[in-house]
Amino acid sequence: MTTDTRLRRITGHVVLTVLSIACAFPIYWLYATSLRAPGDVHSLTILPWPLSTANYAAAFANNDVARMLANTAIVALLSAAGQLLVGLLAAYAFAAWTFPLRRTLYLMFVGTWLVPFQATMLPNYVLLARLGLLETLAGVIIPNLCSALGVLLLREHLAGFPKELLDAARMDGRSSWNILWTVVVPVIRPALAALGILLVITAWNEYFWPAMVLQRGNAVVQLGLRSFMGTEGNDWGPLMATAGLACLPVFVLYLVLQRHIVQAFVRSGLK
């Protein structure tokens, strides 16, 4: 029995080690290549030695990398903040009141899962053009301010919110706005934080919408990276450095908040 258990544990470790290497190796290779000296970029040694920041210097020199990163940060932070606020208000309405059309309105949010982005792409493009939002960061942010996922997850969280607390606050004659910020928000702050991280990461990595709004421009780092990926004769060192920079903020967040991020993603999937 004990040898059996030990064998199983060893099998488990072997399986997970293989899977971890398969998952992490490309990321490791990305950073390893980016840190090699320009002459060693094609080297297959596992450890990049001597280390060099020449590729990063080249990336910053060739491209407007700093501006792209700043733009992407603006887009990610503003989108996430807006989505949190809009989602919180909507989820609060669903949680605190019973009202006509409640179910229909709720289904409107669920229904967005069924509308593929590409089915609404052309009219949205035309609308963006008419509003003068094409090729602008506002055009990337504003249309995405309502995250159905955010509304649904927050609503689920608020569904478990103690009704007595709300009722007691109402009895005190406080306004619903006041109750939202002084009673509800403090209690669900952890959920808001988890969702906020999820939304920032999603917005940072978003590709399709910026590609449509900004077309062939490279105002955000995902698109800059694309225009940097020539079809022939890539300059791999600086390219890997740029790709590494495009992932760095998310990985830094991940190092600090690893458990919370994994949980937020898995829970949003388990919904």
Added chain:
Amino acid sequence: MVTGTFEVVTRPVSRTVPAVRLSGWHRLRRGIVPYAYLAPAVALLVVWTYQPLAQTAYLSFHSWNLVPTSPMAAVGTANYERLLTTGELGEAVWHTVEVIAGMLPFTVAIPVVVALLVRRIRGRAQAVYRALVFAPMLVAPVAGAAVWQWLLDPSAGAVNRVLGTDLNWLNTTSTAQLSLIVITGWHVVGFAVLVVWAGMTGINPDYGDAARVDGATPGQVTRWVTLPLLSPTLAFLGLMTVLLSAQWTFPLIDTLTQGGPVGATTNVYYLLWELGFRSHDAGLAAAAGVLFFVGFIVVAALLTRLADRLTHHDD
């Protein structure tokens, strides 16, 4: 209390009787409050999702080149006929099916096998594995595309040099699709493993213990207890794979193969993108959009039905 009648009331909503009788004005104001909180979100949905959807349907019966000054001409069902008679659509649908089928091992099969084998790993080791396995999910799709383009580079790439081959993985019809599937699989496999792992942790161990007391072998417990109880999670992953695979591959197609070589990696979404933004054939693209939307709903409904029938709930 009776709710205000300022909105279309579908059915009367019963409420507890309030302690204080409210004046009509107050009642109206209180009735509006939840709608006010919902207004920003609903307005955004209407403007950027539902109204464009209706417009797509309208556009699909017209011929237009996306230029605001040029007129739109009504063409009846010509766009649909054109779409269904040229082979492009069929091929794109087939490529989409290929990608979905290729993704299922990564989103369902590998995660289940891994989760079953690693149940005994706990604590710090588990945390490290989870962190590593999940990391690719956080890699921006374009950055993932860049590093895989480097790994798969025909002359200098690590894959060819380690395997001793000289394949041009992304530019050969027979391997381009496979490469995209593996890259996308790499992005999501860790996420799927963690979802199954979480699903398995949520299973009450009493069921398995009871079966073992009755003399069931570990294999039987897996087959008749664990997998059935895991089926809602698996159904979710399956549904997600079918509905999202083509979305996941889009950034990779756009950056690595541009739908080629000779259309070998053009899936339904890339086809739509090409029709709209390369050929500027708004009517045809809209018709394709409508067909995909309808197809999406049909597939989703069928799968939910199937999942409901196949899954066992722990109750």
